[in-house]
Amino acid sequence: GAGVSQSPSNKVTEKGKDVELRCDPISGHTALYWYRQSLGQGLEFLIYFQGNSAPDKSGLPSDRFSAERTGGSVSTLTIQRTQQEDSAVYLCASSFIDRDRGYQPQHFGDGTRLSIL
Amino acid sequence: AQKITQTQPGMFVQEKEAVTLDCTYDTSDPSYGLFWYKQPSSGEMIFLIYQGSYDQQNATEGRYSLNFQKARKSANLVISASQLGDSAMYFCAMRENTGNQFYFGTGTSLTVIP
Numbered sequence: 374g375a376g377v378s379q380s381p382s383n384k385v386t387e388k389g390k391d392v393e394l395r396c397d398p399i400s401g402h403t404a405l406y407w408y409r410q411s412l413g414q415g416l417e418f419l420i421y422f423q424g425n426s427a428p429d430k431s432g433l434p435s436d437r438f439s440a441e442r443t444g445g446s447v448s449t450l451t452i453q454r455t456q457q458e459d460s461a462v463y464l465c466a467s468s469f470i471d472r473d474r475g476y477q478p479q480h481f482g483d484g485t486r487l488s489i490l
Numbered sequence: 491a492q493k494i495t496q497t498q499p500g501m502f503v504q505e506k507e508a509v510t511l512d513c514t515y516d517t518s519d520p521s522y523g524l525f526w527y528k529q530p531s532s533g534e535m536i537f538l539i540y541q542g543s544y545d546q547q548n549a550t551e552g553r554y555s556l557n558f559q560k561a562r563k564s565a566n567l568v569i570s571a572s573q574l575g576d577s578a579m580y581f582c583a584m585r586e587n588t589g590n591q592f593y594f595g596t597g598t599s600l601t602v603i604p
Binding site for chain 1: 522523525527536540542585593594
């Protein structure tokens with residue numbers, strides 16, 4: 374499909390386990406974002422990738438969280454030693470960054486619903 | 491200070507009526523973009539409308555329009571002729587020219603009443 378694809382759509386795991394969440398952005402989009410959305414809350418920025426530049430990791434809540442983006446395309450968000458407070462929906466978005474075209478909107482995936490038991 | 495403020499946690503509107511969802515923003519960057527997204531109960535985030543800080547006219551997209559008041563730093567979303575399918579969470583967001591992030595508000599839950 375042409376949209377942002379995230380997998381898995383749902384993940385249930387035990388506290389203390391590691392999880393990997395995957396995001397496949399829209400082809401040609403150079404910017405990729407990860408957000409966390411707790412129940413009934415707004416979006417919490419986690420990390421941003423743009424082309425070959427160093428990622429903006431300023432939103433990662435702890436060193437248990439990490440992310441990488443391979444080949445400028447697919448990204449993986451990893452949460453180590455999960456805690457119950459990590460339970461949330463993790464949303465990925467991608468965008469053009471082209472200042473000549475003005476600001477381009479983010480296009481979101483359907484998210485991964487993570488539940489930590 | 492919050493970059494994006496949405497002061498209406500919940501709103502109700504009668505079907506076929508118009509509704510305004512408030513959004514104020516805070517930035518010292520002269521160049522920025524403002525966005526509105528809709529999030530139905532199914533969870534996907536749907537882009538609705540965009541306003542650039544240098545745009546002279548208010549943005550419009552079908553039944554959506556953005557009431558952009560730059561001096562007041564407000565970017566309210568107006569939905570005309572509300573439909574039952576408009577019931578959802580609505581998020582206002584901003585991207586500054588100098589930064590990478592999109593800043594999101596806490597959202598407004600809109601319920602359209604038949």
